[in-house]
Amino acid sequence: MFMNTDTIAAISTGMTSSGIGIVRISGTDAFAVADRMYRAKSGKRLSDMPSHTIQYGFIADGSEIIDEVLVMLMRAPRSFTAEDTVEINCHGGVYAMKRILELAVKSGARLAEPGEFTKRAFLNGRIDLSQAEAVIDVIQAKNEYALKSSVSQLKGSVLKVIRALREKIIYEVAFIESALDDPEHISLDEYPERLQEQIRPMKEELEKLIASAENGKRIREGIRTVIVGKPNAGKSSLLNVLLGEERAIVTEIAGTTRDTLEEEIQIHGVSLQIIDTAGIRDTQDTVEKIGVEKALAYAEDADLILYVADAATGLDENDIRIMDKIREKKVIVLLNKMDLEVVTSEEQIREILNKPVIPVSAKEESGIDILENTIKEMFYEGKISFNDEVYITNMRQKAALEAALESLCRVEESIAMQMPEDFFSIDLMSAYEELGNITGESVGEDLINEIFGRFCMGK
Numbered sequence: 001m002f003m004n005t006d007t008i009a010a011i012s013t014g015m016t017s018s019g020i021g022i023v024r025i026s027g028t029d030a031f032a033v034a035d036r037m038y039r040a041k042s043g044k045r046l047s048d049m050p051s052h053t054i055q056y057g058f059i060a061d062g063s064e065i066i067d068e069v070l071v072m073l074m075r076a077p078r079s080f081t082a083e084d085t086v087e088i089n090c091h092g093g094v095y096a097m098k099r100i101l102e103l104a105v106k107s108g109a110r111l112a113e114p115g116e117f118t119k120r121a122f123l124n125g126r127i128d129l130s131q132a133e134a135v136i137d138v139i140q141a142k143n144e145y146a147l148k149s150s151v152s153q154l155k156g157s158v159l160k161v162i163r164a165l166r167e168k169i170i171y172e173v174a175f176i177e178s179a180l181d182d183p184e185h186i187s188l189d190e191y192p193e194r195l196q197e198q199i200r201p202m203k204e205e206l207e208k209l210i211a212s213a214e215n216g217k218r219i220r221e222g223i224r225t226v227i228v229g230k231p232n233a234g235k236s237s238l239l240n241v242l243l244g245e246e247r248a249i250v251t252e253i254a255g256t257t258r259d260t261l262e263e264e265i266q267i268h269g270v271s272l273q274i275i276d277t278a279g280i281r282d283t284q285d286t287v288e289k290i291g292v293e294k295a296l297a298y299a300e301d302a303d304l305i306l307y308v309a310d311a312a313t314g315l316d317e318n319d320i321r322i323m324d325k326i327r328e329k330k331v332i333v334l335l336n337k338m339d340l341e342v343v344t345s346e347e348q349i350r351e352i353l354n355k356p357v358i359p360v361s362a363k364e365e366s367g368i369d370i371l372e373n374t375i376k377e378m379f380y381e382g383k384i385s386f387n388d389e390v391y392i393t394n395m396r397q398k399a400a401l402e403a404a405l406e407s408l409c410r411v412e413e414s415i416a417m418q419m420p421e422d423f424f425s426i427d428l429m430s431a432y433e434e435l436g437n438i439t440g441e442s443v444g445e446d447l448i449n450e451i452f453g454r455f456c457m458g459k
C-alpha cells in the first residue's frame with residue numbers, strides 16, 4: 001500500500017509518574033536516532049549491538065545526562081511495527097519521559113500520531129485490521145470477558161474465519177470466470193445448484209458471527225441493567241449490596257441523561273451497567289424516589305431487568321403492573337426480604353410471570369451468588385468459550401458482515417431467477433470485498449486513518 005519510512009517516537013506508557021516509562025522509536029532511522037542520545041559505559045553504539053538484546057546505559061543531551069536507562073533493540077522485521085524499533089525504558093517521571101521524547105525528536109524522529117505504531121504494524125503486514133482493532137480493545141477492556149475476546153481476536157481468530165470464507169468465495173468467482181472464458185472445457189451445467197449448496201453454509205456462518213455481535217457488545221460495554229420494583233421493595237438496598245461486593249469494582253460514570261447515573265459492576269468477569277434511574281441509591285425520601293413508571297420507561301431499552309419484589313408484603317397493583325410490562329424482556333426476579341416472614345412466595349410470582357425467581361435478602365446479603373450464575377446462564381449460556389468460538393465485538397466488523405450476507409442473499413436470488421452466471425460473480429465479488437473490509441485487505445486510506453485515530457498515544 002503506502003510505505004512510511006520516516007522515524008516516529010512517542011511515550012508508550014501512561015503520562016503519570018510511575019516506576020518505569022517507555023519511549024518507543026520506530027522507523028528506518030530508529031537506531032541512528034537512538035545512537036545520538038545514548039551513551040554506554042563501554043562507548044559502544046546501539047547500532048553495533050545485536051537485535052533482541054537489552055542494553056544498559058544513559059540518555060544524554062550533549063554532555064547533560066538525562067536518565068539512566070535500559071534499551072530494548074528490535075530490528076526489522078522482528079518487531080511490533082515490523083520496522084527497526086528501539087524502546088527506551090527510563091524512569092517513569094513525566095518530566096524525564098518528556099525530555100527523552102523531545103531529545104528523540106531533536107535527534108531526528110518525529111512525534112507519532114495516536115495509533116501510528118499499530119497502523120504501521122498493519123501497513124507492513126504484521127497484523128490484519130481485525131487484529132489492529134483488537135489491540136485497541138485489549139487496551140480498553142474493562143472486564144475479564146472483554147479482555148479474553150479481544151486477545152482471541154488479536155491472536156487472529158476473526159482473521160482466520162474471514163479468510164476461510166473469502167477463499168471459498170473467490171474460488172467460486174474464479175470458477176465462473178474461467179468457465180465463461182473457456183466454455184469448451186469448463187461446463188457451467190448444474191453449477192447454480194452447486195453454488196447454492198456452497199452459499200448456504202457461508203450464510204449460516206455469517207449469521208452466526210452477526211448474532212455473536214450482540215453478545216460481543218454486552219461483553220465490551222456491559223449488560224445494560226435496570227432495577228425496577230415498587231417503593232420499599234429493597235431496590236436501593238440490593239444495589240448497595242451489589243456495589244458493595246468485595247469483588248465488585250465500582251466506577252461512576254455520568255449517564256447519558258442528566259438524571260441517570262450508571263454504575264458499573266463486575267460480577268465474575270461480566271460487567272453490568274446498572275442504570276440507576278434518578279439515583280435510587282442516594283435518596284431516602286420515598287416521595288422523591290423513582291416512580292415505577294419512570295423506571296419502566298428506562299427498562300424498555302435495557303438488556304436485563306432486575307425486578308425486586310417484596311416477599312414480606314403481598315403483591316400489589318404496582319407489582320402486577322410491572323410484571324405485565326416486562327413480560328417480553330429478559331428479567332430476573334429478586335424476591336427480597338426472605339429473612340422476614342414470607343407473605344409472597346416464589347410460586348405466586350411464577351404463576352404470573354414466567355421468569356427465573358431468586359429468593360434473596362439484601363439485609364443478610366444472601367442469594368447474590370445465584371443471581372450471578374443466572375445472569376451468566378441468560379446471556380452466555382453459562383459460559384463463554386474462547387477456544388473455538390469467534391466473537392465479533394466490533395460494530396464496524398458487524399456492519400461489514402451484514403453487507404456480505406446481503407450480497408450472498410442477492411446471489412441466491414439471482415440463482416432462483418436463473419440469471420446468467422456473471423450476475424453471481426458480481427455479488428460474490430462484493431461479498432468478498434465486504435469481508436475484506438474486516439481484515440483490511442480491501443479498505444481505503446480514510447477508513448484506516450479513522451480507525452487508527454481512535455488509538456491512544458504511543459500505541
Ligand code: GDP
Pocket residue numbers: 229230231232233234235236237238280289336337338339340360361362363364
Ligand atoms: P427501595 O424503595 O425499593 O429502594 O427500598 P429500600 O432499599 O430503600 O428498602 C426499603 C426498606 O426495606 C428499608 O428500610 C430497608 O432497610 C428494608 N430492606 C431492604 N431489603 C431488606 C431485606 O432483605 N430484609 C429486611 N428485613 N429489610 C430490608
